[in-house]
Amino acid sequence: MVADKKLSAKGGGWLLEQTTTPFTPEDFDETTRMIQETVRQFVEKEYRPVAQAMEHGELEHNVPLLKKAGELGLLGVEVSEEYGGLDLPKTVSTVIAEGLSPTGGFSVSYGVQTSIGLLPLVYWGTKAQKDNYLAKLVSGELIAAYCLTEPQSGSDAMGAKTRAELSADGTHYILNGTKMWISNAGFAHLFTVFAKTSEGLTAFLIEHDTPGLRLGGEEKKMGIKASSTRQVFLEDVKVPVENVLGELGKGHKIAFNVLNVGRYKLGAGAIGGAKLALGLSAKYARERVAFGQPIASFGLIQQKLAEMASRIFVGESAVYRTMGMIDEALSSLDKANAAEAVLAGIEEYAIEASIIKVLGSEILDYAVDEGVQIHGGYGYSGEYAIEQAYRDSRINRIFEGTNEINRLLIPGMLLRRAMKGELPLFDAAMKLQKELLEPSFDEPEDKELSQLENLKKLALAVLGLAALKYGKKIEEEQEVMAVAADILTDIFAAESALLRARKLGGGPYADMAMLYQYQTLDRAQAAALSILPRLAEGDEMRVMASAARRLTRHDPADLVEVRRRIAAVVLEADGYPQPRA
Numbered sequence: 001m002v003a004d005k006k007l008s009a010k011g012g013g014w015l016l017e018q019t020t021t022p023f024t025p026e027d028f029d030e031t032t033r034m035i036q037e038t039v040r041q042f043v044e045k046e047y048r049p050v051a052q053a054m055e056h057g058e059l060e061h062n063v064p065l066l067k068k069a070g071e072l073g074l075l076g077v078e079v080s081e082e083y084g085g086l087d088l089p090k091t092v093s094t095v096i097a098e099g100l101s102p103t104g105g106f107s108v109s110y111g112v113q114t115s116i117g118l119l120p121l122v123y124w125g126t127k128a129q130k131d132n133y134l135a136k137l138v139s140g141e142l143i144a145a146y147c148l149t150e151p152q153s154g155s156d157a158m159g160a161k162t163r164a165e166l167s168a169d170g171t172h173y174i175l176n177g178t179k180m181w182i183s184n185a186g187f188a189h190l191f192t193v194f195a196k197t198s199e200g201l202t203a204f205l206i207e208h209d210t211p212g213l214r215l216g217g218e219e220k221k222m223g224i225k226a227s228s229t230r231q232v233f234l235e236d237v238k239v240p241v242e243n244v245l246g247e248l249g250k251g252h253k254i255a256f257n258v259l260n261v262g263r264y265k266l267g268a269g270a271i272g273g274a275k276l277a278l279g280l281s282a283k284y285a286r287e288r289v290a291f292g293q294p295i296a297s298f299g300l301i302q303q304k305l306a307e308m309a310s311r312i313f314v315g316e317s318a319v320y321r322t323m324g325m326i327d328e329a330l331s332s333l334d335k336a337n338a339a340e341a342v343l344a345g346i347e348e349y350a351i352e353a354s355i356i357k358v359l360g361s362e363i364l365d366y367a368v369d370e371g372v373q374i375h376g377g378y379g380y381s382g383e384y385a386i387e388q389a390y391r392d393s394r395i396n397r398i399f400e401g402t403n404e405i406n407r408l409l410i411p412g413m414l415l416r417r418a419m420k421g422e423l424p425l426f427d428a429a430m431k432l433q434k435e436l437l438e439p440s441f442d443e444p445e446d447k448e449l450s451q452l453e454n455l456k457k458l459a460l461a462v463l464g465l466a467a468l469k470y471g472k473k474i475e476e477e478q479e480v481m482a483v484a485a486d487i488l489t490d491i492f493a494a495e496s497a498l499l500r501a502r503k504l505g506g507g508p509y510a511d512m513a514m515l516y517q518y519q520t521l522d523r524a525q526a527a528a529l530s531i532l533p534r535l536a537e538g539d540e541m542r543v544m545a546s547a548a549r550r551l552t553r554h555d556p557a558d559l560v561e562v563r564r565r566i567a568a569v570v571l572e573a574d575g576y577p578q579p580r581a
């Protein structure tokens with residue numbers, strides 16, 4: 001093992017120890033499966049009939065659809081029963097996000113309502129604020145929007161220019177500014193708006209008919225066309241002091257914490273979207289004939305189907321492993337202090353939330369891109385569903401923190417934890433030094449786990465070297481941070497898949513996990529070698545480079561055969577071969 005086995009596997013802990021039994025979708029309980037089925041029926045019965053109309057601009061269908069979702073209990077999964085919610089584990093909310101992914105733009109309307117729209121109130125609302133709004137948001141009677149981004153500040157959220165001045169009599173704030181890209185704006189009743197007071201960024205609850213609040217026109221977007229996205233103009237908007245949400249000057253806590261929640265749901269939704277793309281592609285490949293045979297019989301098409309399936313299995317495993325960790329942390333919480341404790345529990349796994357946001361959105365983009373390719377010219381036609389899936393997918397790398405920002409957060413959070421003494425990462429990196437100089441060449445008992453352990457050593461060595469060379473200035477070395485993020489993401493993903501495949505008893509899932517792991521080893525080697533000359537010089541650099549090669553070494557395998565086997569299973573299942581419990 002890399003480090004002390006007694007460490008508890010908290011956020012980032014997997015880098016220092018091995019998790020043997022991750023939570024997987026096969027562990028879903030009865031309630032989760034029931035909700036999964038409810039969502040499936042909702043998509044078929046409620047969404048399908050209006051899907052095309054919504055896609056062509058009839059955005060008003062969002063409102064009754066959200067209401068229907070409310071009637072089915074789908075808006076209150078993370079809300080206490082006191083306000084009409086179901087108060088279920090976070091896994092359930094990700095299962096819903098995954099299930100709604102075929103609804104494109106509507107899944108964004110739903111996501112905004114139930115995450116960034118409603119959760120600030122759940123976690124920071126006063127009793128009076130909750131009494132006023134929460135039950136109505138859970139039923140879908142009220143619709144919520146979240147206004148953080150501005151024309152001149154997105155990633156740099158703290159650079160917001162919207163101002164909130166306290167009135168002379170101290171009874172209300174007067175807000176002025178412009179918010180940009182606000183989802184649900186066209187039909188929202190309640191806007192959570194972030195503005196600067198003299199104390200700093202602060203959140204305000206503003207009702208849609210408050211004088212001075214005005215909407216821009218609908219943005220002409222590339223995808224998720226069924227969702228509403230508008231600018232929100234605030235001109236001398238008077239907001240009673242009672243509508244300040246959370247503490248004055250502490251708006252950043254709200255803004256950043258709810259994004260964490262959004263990230264793991266986005267990861268799950270992206271995997272759902274990738275499954276849809278694979279299903280469409282497998283069916284098309286079976287039916288389309290070229291050169292006298294179905295294109296599914298061609299090696300290059302099979303290769304794409306197999307890659308899609310393998311990455312989906314990996315992404316799905318990483319998403320639900322994370323959800324298992326979060327729900328386990330939350331299940332032991334002191335309910336008396338629920339909101340704070342839940343936030344702390346979620347924050348604990350912020351590293352994993354960023355990992356699955358990046359991983360999921362990039363798996364999705366790969367899947368829809370290859371999906372279009374498998375469809376040939378028809379993939380470029382609006383008549384085929386894969387075309388919409390391709391356009392809808394692209395936003396996922398941009399919102400909930402761009403993938404660049406999330407890549408910086410992944411090693412950034414790990415290093416910050418290590419510096420605070422919360423994660424014994426530097427001890428582990430120090431212990432490694434000796435081993436890297438005097439490698440052992442014993443044949444490992446468990447080759448695949450040993451490869452993962454070696455990858456963890458490589459990640460630790462890179463992080464250790466980077467921290468040593470740059471200290472706190474490491475955050476300015478973005479290219480190094482992104483390489484570290486990619487190695488860490490691949491490790492978490494490959495390990496999640498391998499452990500799940502073993503739990504499933506191997507079969508095609510062992511192939512999928514193995515395919516990804518081989519690619520991870522190759523990618524990690526190239527990535528590490530690309531930045532080592534920036535982290536070390538001369539002999540030290542050469543020793544580290546040779547350690548990087550050794551730690552990622554593996555015998556070549558016939559991956560062509562592996563992919564063909566996976567493709568055969570995909571074609572038989574007409575899509576992603578969902579493992580059965």
Ligand SMILES: Cc1cc2nc3c(=O)[nH]c(=O)nc-3n(C[C@H](O)[C@H](O)[C@H](O)COP(=O)(O)OP(=O)(O)OC[C@H]3O[C@@H](n4cnc5c(N)ncnc54)[C@H](O)[C@@H]3O)c2cc1C
Binds near residue numbers: 148156399401403
């Ligand atoms: C359809 C849609 C719906 C949205 N819904 C909402 C909503 O409901 N509410 C809301 O508040 N916002 C919403 N957003 C806004 C979204 O969150 C932002 O677009 C996103 O955060 C990126 O900000 P930006 O567009 O200003 O890009 P910028 O922050 O200007 O980024 C431009 C590029 O620079 C990169 N970059 C920026 N900073 C750094 C850095 N420090 N280091 C390295 N690279 C960097 C980015 O990764 C990106 O590639 C939505 C956006 C869209 C398109």
